[in-house]
Amino acid sequence: MDFSALTSFVISWQSLVILAVFGISLLIATYSTYAERVVAAFLQDRVGPDRAGPYGLLQPLADAVKLFTKEEFFPAGANRALFVFGPCLAMTTALMASAVIPFGNTLLLGNGDVIRLQAIEVNIGMLYVFGVVSLGVYGLMIGGWASNNKFSLLGAIRAAAQAVSYELAMGMALIALLMVTGTLSLREIALQQYDGLWNIVYQPLGFIIFIVCAFAETNRTPFDLPECETELVGGYHTEYSSMKMGLYLFAEYINVFVASAVMSTLYFGGFSFPGEHLLYNYLTSSQSELFAHNVVTILGTVTLFAKIFFFIFFFMWVRWTLPRFRYDQLMRLGWTMLFPIAILNILLTGAFILFFGSKEPKREISKEAVPTEVRTVARR
Amino acid sequence: MKLTNRSKHMAKKPMTLAERAYLPAILTGMGITLKHFFSKKATIRYPEELRPMSPTFRGLHVLKRDEQGKERCTACGLCAVACPAEAITMVAGERKKGEQNLYREEKYAVSYEINMLRCIFCGLCEEACPKAAIYLQADKMAPPRFERDEFIYGKDRLVEPVDPNARSKRGIQLTAEQAEALARRMAGMDA
Amino acid sequence: MGNSLFYFLAFVALLSALGVVFAKNPMHSVLFLILTFFAISGHYLMLNAQFLAAVNIIVYAGAIMVLFLFVVMFLNLNADTEPNKSGLAKVAGAIAGGMLLLVLIAALRNVNPVGADAASFDSQIGMVSRLGLVLYRQYLLPFELASVLFLVAMVGSVMLGKRETGERHF
Numbered sequence: 036m037d038f039s040a041l042t043s044f045v046i047s048w049q050s051l052v053i054l055a056v057f058g059i060s061l062l063i064a065t066y067s068t069y070a071e072r073v074v075a076a077f078l079q080d081r082v083g084p085d086r087a088g089p090y091g092l093l094q095p096l097a098d099a100v101k102l103f104t105k106e107e108f109f110p111a112g113a114n115r116a117l118f119v120f121g122p123c124l125a126m127t128t129a130l131m132a133s134a135v136i137p138f139g140n141t142l143l144l145g146n147g148d149v150i151r152l153q154a155i156e157v158n159i160g161m162l163y164v165f166g167v168v169s170l171g172v173y174g175l176m177i178g179g180w181a182s183n184n185k186f187s188l189l190g191a192i193r194a195a196a197q198a199v200s201y202e203l204a205m206g207m208a209l210i211a212l213l214m215v216t217g218t219l220s221l222r223e224i225a226l227q228q229y230d231g232l233w234n235i236v237y238q239p240l241g242f243i244i245f246i247v248c249a250f251a252e253t254n255r256t257p258f259d260l261p262e263c264e265t266e267l268v269g270g271y272h273t274e275y276s277s278m279k280m281g282l283y284l285f286a287e288y289i290n291v292f293v294a295s296a297v298m299s300t301l302y303f304g305g306f307s308f309p310g311e312h313l314l315y316n317y318l319t320s321s322q323s324e325l326f327a328h329n330v331v332t333i334l335g336t337v338t339l340f341a342k343i344f345f346f347i348f349f350f351m352w353v354r355w356t357l358p359r360f361r362y363d364q365l366m367r368l369g370w371t372m373l374f375p376i377a378i379l380n381i382l383l384t385g386a387f388i389l390f391f392g393s394k395e396p397k398r399e400i401s402k403e404a405v406p407t408e409v410r411t412v413a414r415r
Numbered sequence: 416m417k418l419t420n421r422s423k424h425m426a427k428k429p430m431t432l433a434e435r436a437y438l439p440a441i442l443t444g445m446g447i448t449l450k451h452f453f454s455k456k457a458t459i460r461y462p463e464e465l466r467p468m469s470p471t472f473r474g475l476h477v478l479k480r481d482e483q484g485k486e487r488c489t490a491c492g493l494c495a496v497a498c499p500a501e502a503i504t505m506v507a508g509e510r511k512k513g514e515q516n517l518y519r520e521e522k523y524a525v526s527y528e529i530n531m532l533r534c535i536f537c538g539l540c541e542e543a544c545p546k547a548a549i550y551l552q553a554d555k556m557a558p559p560r561f562e563r564d565e566f567i568y569g570k571d572r573l574v575e576p577v578d579p580n581a582r583s584k585r586g587i588q589l590t591a592e593q594a595e596a597l598a599r600r601m602a603g604m605d606a
Numbered sequence: 607m608g609n610s611l612f613y614f615l616a617f618v619a620l621l622s623a624l625g626v627v628f629a630k631n632p633m634h635s636v637l638f639l640i641l642t643f644f645a646i647s648g649h650y651l652m653l654n655a656q657f658l659a660a661v662n663i664i665v666y667a668g669a670i671m672v673l674f675l676f677v678v679m680f681l682n683l684n685a686d687t688e689p690n691k692s693g694l695a696k697v698a699g700a701i702a703g704g705m706l707l708l709v710l711i712a713a714l715r716n717v718n719p720v721g722a723d724a725a726s727f728d729s730q731i732g733m734v735s736r737l738g739l740v741l742y743r744q745y746l747l748p749f750e751l752a753s754v755l756f757l758v759a760m761v762g763s764v765m766l767g768k769r770e771t772g773e774r775h776f
Contacts, residue, residue: 078448082458117633159734162660169668173640176675180633188679195676199669203760219734243438356448357441370767374760 048144053134053154060133060289065095067288067347074351102281110274112183121178122275122282128174129289132167135160136296137222139306139336143325152306152336153222160221161209164297165202168252171290172198175254175261178283179271190270193362194261197251200369201258205248207377208241211384212301221297225305229312233304240380242302244373249298251369253290256354260362295346296339303342306335470596473536473551476529478574481519486574487548490524497543502533520546527573531557531566612652619645632678636671643667655732 069084069091076083084091109115139152157163172194179191215237216224228234235242251258262270269275272283299305311331318327360368433439459466479487490507508525510518517523534557540549560566622645625638643666650659730736741749 074452076458077452077456080451080454080457082456082460085460114633117637157656159656159660162657162664166660166663166668169664169672172672173675176672176679177637180675180679192676192679195672195679199672199676202669352445352448352452353441356444367767370764374764378757378760 048148048150052150052152056133056136056138056154057130059138060130060292063292063343063347064285064288065099067291068098068284069094070347071288071351071354074348075355078352078355099281102278105277105280107279108274108276110183113274114181114183117177117181118274119279121174121176121181122279122286123174124177125171125174125286126282126289128167128171129286129293132164132293133289133296135163135221136293136300137225137305138296138339140226140332141328142332143328145325151222152332156220156222158218158220158223161213161219161224161301164221164293165206165209168290168293169198169202171252171286174283174286175271178275179261182271182274184274186267186269186273187271190261190263190267190273193263193267194254194271197254197258197260197365197369200366201248201251201373204244204369204373204377205252207374207381208238208244208248209301211241211377211381212238212245214381214384214388221300221305225300225307228304229307233302235302238302238380238384240376240383242298244377244380245302246298247368247373249294250350250353251365253294253350254287255291255350257357257360258365259359260365263359265359291347291350292343295343295350298346299339299342305342306332306339308335308338311335468553470553472553473538473541475531475552475555475557476534476540476568476573477550477552477555478527478570479548479550480575480577483516484577485515485517485519486523487519487546488524488527489520489522489546489548490527491522491545493543493545494540494549497539498534499537499539500533500535502530502535503540504528524570527570529568529573531568532563612649615645615648615652619649632681633675636674636678639674640667640671643671650732653732657734657737658732 072094073083073091084094087093087097109118134154135157137151137153137156142150142152144150175194176191179187179194182188212234213219215234216227218224218227224234250256254261260270261267262272264270267273272280275283311334314334315327315331318330481487490505492505492507495501495503495505505527506525507522510521510523536551538551541551557566557568619642622638622641626635626642629635629638643662647659647662647667650656650662
């Protein structure tokens with residue numbers, strides 16, 4: 036067995052990027068718990084946690100210490116192995132999705148090395164995200180079932196039915212987007228929007244469907260039926276305590292982060308920002324191309340994170356504005372409203388492409404062999 | 416039957432398209448919450464920040480000492496008589512020789528108890544006292560406790576400490592600005 | 607490394623497939639089945655069929671197995687309520703399984719596994735764009751017929767869920 040490839044990978048720049056993406060996902064999820072409380076407080080004319088550290092910035096740390104030191108509780112008659120496996124799975128699937136999100140274009144090093152600011156580039160990125168998101172419900176289902184509690188079980192069943200129903204409309208919205216972009220790679224999609232004409236312009240209806248489904252898939256209010264406190268105590272995590280509970284909460288925030296990142300990438304231009312080629316041209320007039328490219332990339336990453344933070348705020352904003360849907364309303368909305376609209380959206384998109392032509396010129400397959408880095412540099 | 420003109424007739428009409436689409440209503444709601452996001456916060460960060468209180472607020476009682484540190488109370492019982500809630504009980508005693516520096520008058524209160532669960536903080540005891548011995552402080556309240564008997568305050572908790580520096584600074588002696596604010600308010604009430 | 611990965615995936619696939627059959631608890635069976643699908647998706651990835659791998663996960667692991675789990679959750683899973691199967695059912699099961707095995711053996715008997723020819727092998731064969739071209743050129747009619755079938759099924763499900771006049775809702 037050849038380990039040299041493995042070792043050279045471990046010490047390469049790309050592994051550093053993977054580590055950074057992992058760390059940033061966790062960090063953002065950590066501070067989302069704090070942000071959620073502050074946003075909730077601000078929307079309700081309060082100030083939120085401000086005791087732990089300056090402006091309460093150490094609050095997540097305090098929460099973590101609290102969760103870690105709480106009693107580990109196993110309900111009687113619970114399936115112990117699956118009871119532990121549930122939160123682990125929820126966390127794993129949540130973290131997996133951030134692997135394919137392009138957090139920026141490329142950084143060029145002086146020695147000719149190219150760093151992609153994306154953990155892994157796969158040409159089926161969108162399908163990968165969709166697949167991982169559809170797996171996310173297993174953590175909830177297994178945990179809810181293994182708790183041996185009727186409220187947990189009801190929460191798990193609701194989670195399953197809700198996830199399957201809304202995945203359908205979400206997939207339909209993505210198909211319409213796919214018809215516009217012509218590629219499944221998230222990086223390609225982000226690069227296509229470099230001219231400032233974001234996909235939201237082409238797919239306004241699709242975006243509305245997608246964002247509603249994203250709320251349902253991440254189990255956020257107004258679709259947090261699986262953990263509906265008023266009916267189901269705590270839903271699927273009723274019996275959970277200590278850090279196992281913490282993992283569930285954490286997984287939810289990571290899902291919110293990933294959903295925000297996917298939305299910004301698919302519909303709001305990802306790491307591209309208006310006027311970036313103007314900036315690039317301006318910088319190349321006085322500096323080297325290498326420098327100009329790196330500056331544009333870093334600014335792009337900053338813009339992407341600004342977009343992501345806006346969407347995370349949006350998730351919280353909606354949560355503290357809207358009341359929860361009733362379960363039959365949820366199902367009716369998913370099946371009899373979003374789903375037909377999504378099909379209509381596909382038809383409209385198809386008609387548009389037929390009459391006005393597609394956004395991207397038709398590409399020959401042979402071009403696929405050209406590495407993406409080369410093409411991006413050439414395009415700029 | 417229509418009893419008043421204030422009743423509003425609510426017709427059950429089918430919803431319009433805009434209402435059924437949810438989104439306009441949702442956006443309106445989000446606009447409202449966003450307005451609150453930027454509005455002034457109602458929170459008072461308690462230990463650092465105090466809620467502004469009236470200078471005439473009547474809080475926890477105190478039994479005063481005079482300038483030489485002698486207890487003013489002479490156990491006349493007028494406060495107990497004045498008390499509408501019957502919260503005050505006391506036992507009077509005669510001052511012994513050598514206790515002149517402890518008690519101002521020849522008669523003093525051996526025990527003096529106020530039941531804070533009964534007290535309605537009306538301040539009538541303060542008005543009844545001929546010796547200016549009992550006052551309701553403006554800056555102290557009876558804190559919550561776990562046991563009922565802890566609410567019966569004896570002399571140990573009511574009498575001012577001997578050291579003048581340890582005594583309450585606020586309350587009975589108004590600060591200059593409090594006195595001014597009070598005077599202004601009284602003047603306003605007269606007008 | 608590719609070889610050991612293949613053996614690992616094959617081992618996981620076989621072991622979890624056996625787990626599906628031998629697990630006493632239906633819940634465990636379903637979870638083993640999901641694991642099997644993952645191992646198979648891993649095989650697809652090694653064959654450079656990324657689209658197939660992703661769709662396998664989305665459709666089977668992500669949707670169908672969720673529905674399986676959904677149904678299993680409604681079952682009363684006490685071990686002692688499991689009724690003993692009658693002898694006839696056991697015999698029928700053995701015959702049906704045996705016939706399936708027979709068919710599989712018959713199908714695989716004449717297969718002559720040849721390794722891919724490195725010179726003529728097209729590494730892009732499993733990519734999405736290639737698959738799309740094949741589906742929309744060579745198999746356009748069957749593909750469209752299948753999609754119409756699915757559309758009809760979906761429209762039917764929406765119609766079933768629609769409110770009827772006079773239906774009471776809260």
